[in-house]
Amino acid sequence: MFALIDCNNFYASCERVFRPDLNGKAVVILSNNDGCIIARSNEAKALGIPMGAPAFKWKEVLEKNKVHVYSSNYALYGDLSSRVMNILARFSPDIEIYSIDEAFLQFTGFEHFDLLNYGNQIRTTVVKSTGIPISVGFAPTKVLAKVANRIAKKFPEKTNGVYCIDSEEKRIKALKWLAVEDIWGIGPSYSKRLKLHKINTAYDFVNAPNEWVRKEFSVVGLRLKRELEGKSSLSLEQSSSKKAIATTRSFEKMYTQFEELRERVSTFAVSCSEKLRRQKSHCSMLMVFVHTNSHRKEQAQYSRNIMVKAVYPTNSSIDLVRLATAGLKKIYKEGYHYKKAGVIVMGLTPEHTKQFTLFNEDHPKHPVLMQTIDRLNQKIGKQKIKLACQDLGRTWKMNQEKLSPRYTTNLSEILAIYAK
C-alpha cells in the first residue's frame, strides 16, 4: 500500500501558522516579483480566483474581498516543509519526498494494520507538531493514492481528511467520480484529446483499449492506466540527487544592454554553482537562455538558448560564470527588450567520482576558494562575498512588497510575544 500525504493549501497554511487570525479568511500567495497568484486558501478559491492568475488582473477582486495577500516566503515554507517531512518519516521507513508539500509513504508489511486509524494518527501528529493541516490518501498504487487523497481533501466532513481505496468497489466508485483532467499525469493537452474521444472520467480512461492508449499517449499513458487499474507500475523513488539545477528569473524591467544581462546571468551562474556545491556535485554542461516578453506582442520577439560544455566537471563559480558569459555572448542580439534569462546546469556527477581529462585540469585553488566563500557567506550573511562580475551595487530588486517575516529561520525576525 502507498499513502500520499499532501499539505492543505500549503503556502497559505504556512502563513497562518504564525498568524492564526487568518484562519477562515481568504489568503493568496504571489510568485516571485509578486507576479502571479500561486497559492490560495479555500476561502480564496471560493471567490473564483484561479491558480496562476496574474495578480494585477485580480487586484480589484482581492481588494474588494479584503483578501490577505503575501509575497512568497520560501525560507519559511522550506523550513516548515522539512519539519513536516521529518515527522512523516517516523511513520514509515520508505518515504519519497515528492515536492515541497507532498510525500509518498510505502507500507510494506502493514497488511494487518488499520490504515485508516494510522492515517488519523499521522494527521493529528503533523497538525499538532507543526500547525500544518494535511490530507492522507491510501491505495495500492501511487496514482490511486493521489485519487484517495483528492477524495479526502474534497470531503473533509465525511473522511476527516483520511481516505483509503482498499476494495474493488471503492476503486470503481472513485474512478467514476474522478474527471479525466483531474488524473495525476493528465494535463490540459491530453485531457482535451481524451474528451474528443468521449473519455470524460477516469473510469472511461481505464476502459479504453491498451493499444490505443499506448499509441496516443505513449508509455506514460499506459502506465497511468495500469496504475488506475490497481496494478502498481510506479515505484517509490528515494534517491534525491537531482539531474539538473536551474536559476532563472523574469526581470522587474526590460534589459537591452549586453552588460546588464551579463551581470544578471553571472549571478544566476554563481547561484547554480552554490546549489551544486551544497549537494556535492559537479556539472559538465551549462545552458544559458534569454527571452523577450512574450506577453508584449507588439514588441519584436526573440528567444534562444545555448549549451556550453565544460572542459572538466566543475562546480566553481568562476568556471561557471565564464561558461555562462561565453554562451550569452553567442546568443545575445542587440535591439531586443529582454524580460527573462536563466542558467541551467546539467550532466551532474558526484564530486568524488570526477573524471579527469588528459590535457585540461581544473584550477587547484578553486575548491579551496569556493569553500572559503561559502563559509564566509554563511557566517556573515548571504551573498556578501561576490565575484566582481556580479551585481555589486545590486541595482535590481525583486518585488516582494508583502513578504512575511522568516519566523523560523532568522533570529531577528522571530515571533515576539509581549505580556501586558
Next chain:
DNA sequence: TCTGGGGTCCTAGGGCGA
C-alpha cells in the same frame, strides 16, 4: 506598469560507429 520558478520524463530524428 504589472503575467513565476524549478523540476522530470518521453519521443522523434539526426549523427555516427560497428
Next chain:
DNA sequence: TCTGTCGCCCTAGGACCC
C-alpha cells in the same frame, strides 16, 4: 573499399508535475 542497416547517443521539443 564502398554501401546499407542497426543501434546507441545526443538534442530539441513537448508533455507533465508542484
